[in-house]
Amino acid sequence: MRVRRMLAALCAGLAMLTGLQCVRLMVATRPIVIATRTITRGSTIPANALAIREIADDAALEHAFRAVEEAVGMTAQVDIPENGIVVPAMARASPTVSKGHxxxxxxxxxxxxxxxxxxxxxxxxxxxxxxxxxxxxxxxxxxxxxxxxxxxxxxxxxxxxxxxxxxxxxxxxxxxxxxxxxxxxxxxxxxxxxxxxxxxxxxxxxx
Structure with missing residues (x-):
């Protein structure tokens, strides 16, 4: 009898876990770039200050960077906080000396x-x-x-x-x-x- 109760509890737990996995699979996600530490305004954005995180998809994230390489080497136009989402409006390409200059x-x-x-x-x-x-x-x-x-x-x-x-x-x-x-x-x-x-x-x- 005791074994049956343990098996029933185990089955119930597995069923709940399976249900949560199904719900998770039904929620669309997208990869976005976040700052792993504070990036100060005016500094060059390094690769070791960025990471990819999967979060629930949302229209507000349409223009967020999706790959670390997209933001590396750019200049931060504002202070980007730790765990903050990095979007193009926060950074711009680092300046280069144009031809003839x-x-x-x-x-x-x-x-x-x-x-x-x-x-x-x-x-x-x-x-x-x-x-x-x-x-x-x-x-x-x-x-x-x-x-x-x-x-x-x-x-x-x-x-x-x-x-x-x-x-x-x-x-x-x-x-x-x-x-x-x-x-x-x-x-x-x-x-x-x-x-x-x-x-x-x-x-x-x-x-």
Missing amino acids: TAIEVSLASSADDLIPGDVVMLSGAAIDQGPNTDPPTENESAGDKSTGDTTTGTALQELCPNAILMAKPTQDANGNITAVFAMRPEEAAAVLQAQTYNAIIAVSAE
Whole structure:
């Protein structure tokens, strides 16, 4: 009698397990890419921070990455939390130097905390404005009479490159100096390199 009860319980358990398996098979699933750890904004997404998980299919997951290879090497545009689903809106292709362009290192006087690789910025340099009269001083002016010359000076921003592409996250050394690598046309690169020798370079988002 005791054996019969044990067999009956075992059969009931097997029947329940079989039923659950049938229900599971009836629910459509799809593979999606999740983050196995937090991926910070602006960083390159590595393969070891991603995994595939099967979850119940849903229309909201239509655009989610389905293979790890689809997201590896892209730049995170937002902080992606651990176990978060990774979708294309969260990442973009890492920037490359286009044909006919070059990449140079630029010392920035402006904050770069909000910049991430792929951002397009305008680079400008501070230029000295000598005023309307920049002719050499006359003999009288040299003797001390400045009344006939306008020597008003000031500073103005000179646009050096309207569409510089940030190639990597800016770095800051122990002294607070910020440097970043930008891609641009060669003639713009020459202007920036010349300007930063004497003037501060600032980056303003162009997007």
